[in-house]
Amino acid sequence: MIRLAILASGSGSNAEKIMEHFQNSSKGHVALVASNKPDAFVLERAKNFQVPTFTFTKKEMEAGVLLDKLREEKIDWVILAGFLLKIPDDLIRAFPNRMVNIHPALLPKYGGKGMYGAYVHEAVKAAGDKETGITIHLVNEHYDEGKIIFQAATSVTPEDTPDSIAQKVHALEHRYFPEVIESLI
Known part of the structure; x- marks a missing residue:
């Protein structure tokens, strides 16, 4: 196992x-x-x-x-x-190729040093993006630049706040991350 x-x-x-x-x-x-x-x-x-x-x-x-x-x-x-x-x-x-990360945005957007959690959702809102999501990727020597394994998107409405965006992204993370890990191993 x-x-x-x-x-x-x-x-x-x-x-x-x-x-x-x-x-x-x-x-x-x-x-x-x-x-x-x-x-x-x-x-x-x-x-x-x-x-x-x-x-x-x-x-x-x-x-x-x-x-x-x-x-x-x-x-x-x-x-x-x-x-x-x-x-x-x-x-x-x-x-x-046996180290995997989840990022709360659709990479390559909003990746890199300092881009995590609320900072990502605030950046998505400030940019007026119509969608965001999650990226599951392999880890390499550079922040958020490893091979992308999986992405899932969710819409962002003008009414969304960084907090409501975070809730949508967390729902995607919780739904997909365990399944993607199991498919990788």
């Missing part, structure tokens, strides 16, 4: 949907949830699914502590679900 690790920095609603999806899967299971924030709510969500957790600092990640933990846990795939740090190149090389 494929062993998945989820990296997340915040609340973890996507991580929860992934753990929920894989708790009865015959293809894979979530073996670890790791976070760079010891108070991230995603760690509580993991405990609810009896998934082991691991926390680390940016400096520890850059020193290889996270990579060592992933190897120790025999992780096959790394899933970024709201993880806000740039992944070190050695970690990316350790999981070639």
